Amino acid sequence: MHSHQPIFFVFAGNNGSGKxxxxxxxIDKLGVDINIDPDTxxxxxxxxxxxxxxxTAGKEVIRSVNEYIQEGKDFSIETTLAGKNALRQISQxxxxxxxxxxxxxxxxxxxxxxERVAMRxxxxxxxxxxxxxxxxDKTSFKHLxxxxxxxDNLIAIxxxxxxxxxxxxxxxxxxxFKSNDLPNWSLPLWNQFQKDSPTEL
Numbered sequence: 378m379h380s381h382q383p384i385f386f387v388f389a390g391n392n393g394s395g396k397x398x399x400x401x402x403x404i405d406k407l408g409v410d411i412n413i414d415p416d417t418x419x420x421x422x423x424x425x426x427x428x429x430x431x432x433t434a435g436k437e438v439i440r441s442v443n444e445y446i447q448e449g450k451d452f453s454i455e456t457t458l459a460g461k462n463a464l465r466q467i468s469q470x471x472x473x474x475x476x477x478x479x480x481x482x483x484x485x486x487x488x489x490x491x492e493r494v495a496m497r498x499x500x501x502x503x504x505x506x507x508x509x510x511x512x513x514d515k516t517s518f519k520h521l522x523x524x525x526x527x528x529d530n531l532i533a534i535x536x537x538x539x540x541x542x543x544x545x546x547x548x549x550x551x552x553x554f555k556s557n558d559l560p561n562w563s564l565p566l567w568n569q570f571q572k573d574s575p576t577e578l
């Protein structure tokens with residue numbers, strides 16, 4: 378048995394929310410060497426049309442994650458949280474005794490996601506169809522609310538104003554931090570956990 382409890386960091390949020398940028402800012406502080414990003418893998422396979430390689434990239438991610446979990450390594454992934462893969466990986470890691478820390482990065486309005494992806498494309502980044510962004514917006518939040526109870530540390534970040542403000546922190550099912558101005562998307566989390574949390578927040 379490892380003396381050290383392995384940690385699985387999840388950087389989640391819809392396309393254009395800024396999760397890669399955020400991860401790049403803090404990954405050194407977390408001290409995790411391994412990061413799995415399906416977008417990067419898809420671009421490596423097909424630089425011209427990475428979106429067409431989503432499934433292949435997803436399979437590669439699953440393989441890597443399984444391997445790291447079996448070995449009890451600390452690692453991080455980036456995910457829109459819109460599909461089922463990341464959810465399965467979170468459950469799997471929990472079963473193997475991992476501590477799961479999720480940074481969920483969101484914007485107040487999905488139109489901002491669409492605009493930011495468009496700006497990224499102008500700067501040479503990869504394009505994501507608007508209908509995918511709209512669809513992922515719904516399912517990503519739905520999965521966030523559904524899976525929040527099994528995540529050990531959930532840090533909800535609103536990135537609408539570009540400086541990435543932490544709006545809620547939930548540790549072991551208790552709200553440990555709440556900003557005075559909760560964005561709409563974070564309210565279901567607040568409602569879900571406030572009853573078990575200290576009242577003085």
